[in-house]
Amino acid sequence: MAPAHDLFPETTYQRASYHDLRRVTNGFSRSNLLGSGTFGSVYKGVSTNGIIWAIKVFDMQLEGILKTFDTECEVLCRLRHRNLIKVISACSNPDFKALVLEFMPNGSLEKWLHLDHHVLSIMQRLDIMIDVARGLEYLHYGYSFPIIHCDLKPSNILLYEDMVAHVSDFAIAKLLGGGESHVQTKTLATIGYIAPEHGLEGLVSTRCDVYSFDITMIEAFTGKRPKDEMFTEELSIRRWIQESLPSSLALSCTSDVPENRIIIKDALTTLEKIKTQFLQRNKG
Template sequence: MGALLLVALMCFWGCFLYKKLGKHEGGSLAMDVSGGASIVMFHGDLPYTSKDIIKKLETLNEEHIIGSGGFGTVYKLAMDDGNVFALKRIVKMNEGFDRFFERELEILGSIKHRYLVNLRGYCNSPMSKLLIYDFLPGGSLDEALHERSEQLDWDARLNIIMGTAKGLAYLHHDCSPRIIHRDIKSSNILLDGNLEARVSDFGLAKLLEDEESHITTIVAGTFGYLAPEYMQSGRATEKTDVYSFGVLVLEVVSGKRPTDASFIEKGLNIVGWVCLLSSSVFVLSFIVFVILFAVMPNLNLSANEFEVKQLSAKPL
């Protein structure tokens, strides 16, 4: 009888700890900010005090989660005046994390571009970093392509590709220092209310590296989008980002994920699948057109001129 009671007590205690710790890990942020937190804002255009923001952070729980990924859990933060922000929670890695993290965030916070998600600031707490971004009501490109009944028309798809290309080009050529994204994929392309693209999560891959490393050698990214040379060497460059962008273009054009089950059954990914289709002059010409439209928008081409809507009637 005593043994059964002991087992019952252990089970009860285990369940208690699981609920408490588990809820905190992916749910409530109250514990993150209760031990002392400070707000750092990069753009002085928000009419809130640090106290206002921290008070709102304390109310967030699992009901406010709108996404999660390799870089952390994302919450929807609604202020009293109706403004909405996206909050990404990143757990601290080690004792030296603070100094390195804050240095990198100062760089990311200085970047403002039409086709990049704007980092407004962050909350520095003892347990985590809470990154404050503009909220994009259109969700992700992944959701728009694969999870919604209403399909994107061809003009919208071309505009999304072009916007993504411009955002990526800005990171590669106009930022100082230049930024390699390392995880270009449809779920990292967010859409505003007009279906205009914003590249998100840029610069975050570097935050998870050893601050003493001067060469990017840790493979980050998502299977299906990674360049072969990146997987072999672990060294990310602008070219490996461009490869991932090319995969994204194929995904947008075909409406299929890079690791669609129909590809896997044949031992292929979306790149191999398109290579098989390249015998079709129409399909190959269309893909070339889309890429040219994205990287050279001054060509002044339109979807109607190329009659791309014919493609919707053709099985890819």
Template sequence: MTIAVKVLHVNQARASKSFDIECEVLRNIRHRNLVKIINSCSNVEFKALVLEFMPNGSLEKWLYSQNHFLNVLQRLNIVIDIALAVEYLHHGHSLSVVHCDIKPNNILLDTDMVVHLGDFGIAKLLGEEDSMIQTKTLATIGYIIWIRRDCFYKSDVYSFGILVMETFTRKKQTDDMFGEEMSLKRWVKESLPSSLVDVVDSKLLNTGEREGLAAKDCKLFILQLALECSAEVAEERIDMEEVVARLKKIKTKYLHGTEQAEQVQVDGGDVTVAVAGG
């Protein structure tokens, strides 16, 4: 059996707490889109988690490596898988969990390109006494903002929205083009809908005309949803149950549109065949 071993640096101040939190979370949750813990090792000098191995690495690698490419449907499936994982953490279990660090490095892909959300080292288990935490000091800057107790869930929704933008634009929040005057979210918001082609990953633009129309609508709806998730006011962000429902509708429309395009292309030739599912 091939495994992955996550070793924590015991000399770091938060290592023990991070290890305890991750063990507590992972032994209480089970979901297709969460990394599975196999075992743990812990003593004074060494702490490690034994996890299932993800052969296709992280979303970070697939987005930014020159040797990898994700098409529209693959990216759509990935964000749906992430949304399902977060929905489960928030609403699908008696122990509610806020991940607090949703980013491409923590999105892992198995052999079939199915997402497994990992790294629960700074997760929050709802029910703890903290009334407010400054998560900017705990998580990756730019992915999490201030959290009040009644807005815990919405912090993950915000992070998810930013992640979706990054997935479809292939731009990091730390890209050189962003600074005090411009951010990833503002760039996307000011470009939709008229300048969609200016923000979408250029690798996604090389499609046929009819198939491209379905893909264009898909990318537009996805980025508009991402903006709703990342609204500045937490109360204005939609919850993950609605996010999942809307993503599934977007996927259905995209698949229907591409099937129609394939049917037209086939009908225009010498042979007509039925498209599966049509």
């Protein structure tokens, strides 16, 4: 992996300084806090000319945080896709590390699904999941080597002002190389969205992302979190869908056996067909 100082060799913008980021976030004030996660906090930053950024500040007290920062830099600085969050710049000092990211004014899919004053139409939900599938397709097949997100969930899907979805938070992403189909990891993703082989054996592959994508899609259309109180060891969110909709697309994405899951390309094709059929039925 490239060292931090080599991550932006061809960029035309200047590297952000700690003092610049402190100034645009009003001293990293709580009033500018957009949210906190496992690896740090995200602040809203407003430049003197009115440009808004999202400043992701990494928690330097965490073990392995330097590798986490380098991983996210490695992924985000290499990739450019409409449905992946865009990195603007970065700040990397011995005692402070942050990424300057494109600001998403409509927040996360999680907020839209679970806050009472937010309402999404069926078409909006479908468009969001198509956007996410396109982002994952690019990660898995559109670059010179496959990239596994490893932690896809509604809080990591951010919405621009036109509601176009962007996959974000690549802190535990894995890059495959040399013809690898899977890698071993000690880092666990979020319970409820994590594929069985990831949670039990630490094995991650592109099929893990497909599993997480499907759980996220079920949540997007039903409003039920995988850890909802209605779900138990006897009734998981997958089994609930299986009993309610036995021919659902969801079941071909969440098989316990990774090889039995469809790839994200096929999931995207199916969703696009569903959208076409939906539009045709609702003409006029």
